[in-house]
Amino acid sequence: MTLSDLIAPHLPYLRRHARALTGAQSSGDAYAAATLEAILAEPSCFDAATMGGKAALFSVFHAIWTGSGELQAEPDAGPATRAKALERLSSLTSGSREALLLNTVEGFSIEDVAAIMKINIDEAATLVGTARSEMHEGMQGRVMIIEDEAIIAMDLEGICAMMGHSVTGIARTRSAAVSLGKAEKPDLILADIQLADNSSGIDAVNDLLQEMPEVPVIFITAFPERLLTGERPEPTFLIAKPYDSDQVISAVSQAMFFASTETLNN
Template identity: 50%
Template structure:
């Protein structure tokens, strides 16, 4: 199979990654172009032991490691919320984006970054902490089970956010948003009075564009094949680290938040 045939399906994704990593599409495309040119002339070779997608990202990082520090000296506008990830050290930024944005496993990320899974986990944890500190916001919890809502509230507070309300019904959730617009919603599906957290979220989104994370024992009610399906869905019983990671990702990648003043 030719080089073009191997890599073509993965080029849109590595361009997306390069844009997120550099904070700029032009700079990101320059890295991708340099990687492809190096592969074409034989200065770099695709790893035979990796999948084509992993091998392409490995080639990209070979170029990034030799030139990235120099290009970053030019300084992106880190006051721009869309480029706030550039405040995170490059190595942590890479690990976070490879897993959170590109969907690589920890072992694949380790292969791309030429390290081990232990370091990848540490880099992601550091990036997550930096993002959480940067994106502190007001949170609405929609949950009718007191023990579970208390656990979620403790996680939210641990990350430096503020819980503005805990609602147990659809009506309470909509009323809470009318009183104080949150920057994040964490919602169950089945609520105290038989009402639906899905309907509550629809009501909220009709008046306020906000990232939503569903935490539910009934994920099949959301994963129906109909669109739109939720980007962030956590199944009960949940792992605290999964909830923390989803909160950071939801806040960081939500487009509406990027439009807010820094």
């Protein structure tokens, strides 16, 4: 099996992870590209034989991420956005967000998180717990849900309510989503890709972002790898179906933390 064969299946998920950490497509993809360059320059740093392909890839990324001093606010963000992001980041325990994302969104066990971050298991567990409390503090807001499956919509509504957010409403089609968003401006949008009338959740979100470009968006899809190809603008925050509540909680916290998003065009 070639190096490419070992890395390729996991690359979309590394790009998702990098974007969630940085809060933007451009900076996240730059970190992912730097990870690949590091492996090409020194293949021995990619220890797939011991860790498995995905964990080995994320471990190389972690070394680059921590070696660069972690996140600096997105360069193309305005001064107020940069200052806000840096203020929030300075208040968080170092490594806690990364540990939380690895565990909840990427599905690594605490043991895997510890191996990727090169810390002991107790430290990894503590970081995940710390992140849960730090990320959720002061992050309550108004969430709009775009989802055509009633059970999933109700589940997402329940998760958001449990986190202390209020739900402005649930829309099942593109037109309903646009109407709801304009009537009740949200602080965050949770959006499925395929809607009830075969309209696109992506189109609905892009319509709304023309009016409210600062609102963060989390896309939900059964096929995240189809949206993380690097061939066009893509979502910063993305969770896969079937999801669990921890994935939604983590993604919502991250998205509201940065309070910014990028569009995903058809």
